[in-house]
Amino acid sequence: MMPNIFNSRLSIIKIFKRSSALFINGPKATDNFVYVTPHIDFPERIKHKDLLKSELCKRHAKNNLDKLVELWSVYEELKTRKKELDEKKAQVSTELGKLLKEGTQGDNLEKLKIQLSLLKENIKKIKVPLWSAEEMAVVESLKLPNGLHPRTPDQNRDILFQHSSPSPNNKNHLEIGREQDLMCFTKNENYYLLSDLAVFELGAKFHFSNYLRQNNFTQFSNPDFTKSLVVEGCGADYTNPDSTFILHNNEDTEGVSGSRLHLTGAASLYSFFAYHTKNVLYSKVLPIKYFTIGRQYIPSPTEEDSLFHVSQSSVVEIFISTRNSAELDEMLENVIDVTKELYTQLGYHFRLSLIPADKLKMWESLRLAIEMYSSSQKGYVEVGNISLSGDFISKRLMFTYTEEKQYKFPFILSGTILNIPKLLGCILEQNTHFVVPEQFKVENWRGKH
Template structure:
C-alpha cells in the first residue's frame, strides 16, 4: 500500500516537473496560447492529485513505521543460542525446602496482603535500607554518579523502549476522567524513578557533548511493574525497591568495557552477602526486543525449585537512542550513543531468596544499616 502510493506520488511529481519545464519555454513565446493553457490545466490537476495523496500516504507511512518499530534489536556476538550460559557461580545452592512468606511471617519481618500491597517490617525494613546503601557505596566507589528520576513518564518513552504503551499488563497507565477526551499516545505511566524509562525520559530528544561520555549513573528508588502472576510471592510484587544503573558510551567497544566493569562489581557485591548466586548470559529467545545482550544475576528459590533473577545488566547498543533521539555531538556531527542499563538489586526478590537460604535469617554484616549511618562527633 505504502509503496504503491509513494510510486504514484513520484510519478505525479515527475510529470509535474516535465510540464513545468515545457511551460517555462512556452510562456516566453506564447503566454496565451492554447497549448500553454492546456499545460497549465494539466499542472493544476496534477497538483490537486498530489494534494489528495497526502492523507492516505501519511496513514500508510504511520502504519509502516509502526511495523518497522516492532523489529527487534541486533544480537550481541556474546548472546548465546538455545540456553543460558553460566559465567560465574558462588557457593552451592540450598537444598532444604522453605517458602519465604512463611519464614517472613514467623520472623515477623513481612506483612504480606497481596502482590500489590505488602510491607517489610523490623529486620526486613533494615535489610531493604542496608542493601540499597551497600550497593550505593560500591557504585560511588566505582565513580558512578547518583541520579534522581521522576516516577512518571509519557507514552512516547514506553514506546521508545519497544513496549506496547497501550497494554496495561506492561505498565501502570494513568487514566483521565471518563468525560475527558485523551490521546492514548500521550498518557502518563507510573514506572518509578528506579527504572530504565525514567532515565530515558531525562535524556530523550537531547544532545550531549562528547566529552561527558561515558555516562555512569545510578539511582535508588521504586520500580512499578504490574504483577505478572496471581500467586502471592515477593517474586511477583508490583512495587520494588531497587538500585538501577544507566550508562552511555561512544562505541560498542566502550559499551563492552562498561559491561565487564559492572560484572566485576556484581561479583564483588553479591559474594560478600554470603548467599549462593550465579551470573548468566541470557539466551536470545528470552531477551526483550530492545536488548542485544543481558547478564542475569540469579539466586536459587527452594519453593520454586528454580533460579530467580534478582538483578540484571542489559546492552542495547544505539537501538533505543535512535528511537528516542538521544545523541552526542562530535566533530560537528550528531551521533547515537550505546546504552547500558539494568537493575543491579531488586530488594524483594533478594530478600525472598535470602529467607529461603536460611530460615533463621539475619541481616548480613555488609548490609547492616549501622555501617552507613553517619554519627555526630
C-alpha cells in the same frame, strides 16, 4: 493517474488501525503534538535480510518479515511516485511561469495550466495513501526486535560465574516472614515489610549506592511517571496494562490518546530515557555512568503470591551511555566485575549467566542475569540483571551525540543491578533466623571516613 499495481496492495492499508504513541504522521500530527520522530533504520537492517531472519528465528519472534518488506516497498513506491509528481509539478510551474512572464498566449499555455492542476490533484490524492503506507511500514518496523549481541547464546543459558553452591532446604520466605512477624503480605500488589526487613530494604539500597559512587557512577533521583511515547520507545506495549501501570486520565493528558502517564517508577529504564529523549550530548562527555535507587512498579502477571512477583519493588538501577559497540563491550566487562564484587561480599550463593535469545525482551541484544537460589521455587530467581540494547532505543527516542559534526546514537547498557524484594526472598529462605546482613545494618549507614 494512479498505477493499477497499487490498488490491490493499498487495500491492506485501509484496515490499518493506529497503534503507536511514538510515530505520528499525516493529519494525526496536526491533532497531536509530535514531540519526537523516531529514527527508522529498517532500510539499513533489511540489507542483511538473512541475518535478520536468523535472529528473528533465534528469538522465536513472530514478526512477519516478508509482510514488512512488502509494506516497506509499497511505501517506497508511493514515496517515489510522490517525488516524481512533485518534481514534475515544479518543472511545469517553472515553464508556466516563464510563458506568463513572456506574455505568451495559446494552446501551449492552456495545456500547461491543465497539466498543473491535474498534477496538483494527483499529489493531493496520493498524500493519504502515502501517509497510511508510511504509518503501516514504520509502525510495523518499530515492532522489529533489536539485533543480537554475538555473545547471546542460541539456546541454553551460558553460566559465566558462580559463587559457592546452593544450600537447598524446604523453607518458604512468606512463611518465615509471617512466623517471625516481619512481613504482612496481602497480595502481590499489597505488602508491608516490618522492622528488620524494612531496615534490610533501605540498607541494601544504601550499600549498593555507596559502592557504585565509589566506582564513579553518578547518582540520580528520577520521577516515577513516564509518558506513553517513552514506554513505546523503550520497547514495551504502552496499551498493555500487564506491562506498565496506566494512570487515570486527568486534565493533564485529556483528549490526547497515546500520551498517557504511566507509573513506571523512578528506578527504571523508562525514567532514564525520559531524561535523554530528543537530547544531544557532545561525544567527548561519553561514556557516562549513572545510577539511581528508588521504586520500580511492574504489574504482577501471576496469581502466585510471593516476594518474587510483587508489583512494587525497591531497586537499584544503572544506566550507561557509550559511543559505540566496542566501548559498550568494555563497559559490560567493567559492570560484570562490579556485580561480582558486590554480590560476593554478601556471602550467599549466586551465579551470573547470559540468557538465550528466545528469553530476551525485544529491545535487548544481550542480558546478563544475576541469579540466586530459592528453596521455595526449587530454582533460580533473577535478583538483578544487566542488559545491552546498543543504539536500538536511542534511535527510537532520538537520544543522540555529535561527533565530527554528525549526529550519532549512543550505545546503552542498563539494568536493575539489584531487585530488593527478590534478594530478600532468597536470603530469607537461606537463614534459620533472619539477621540483617552486616553491610546493610544501620550502624553502617554512616560511612567510614
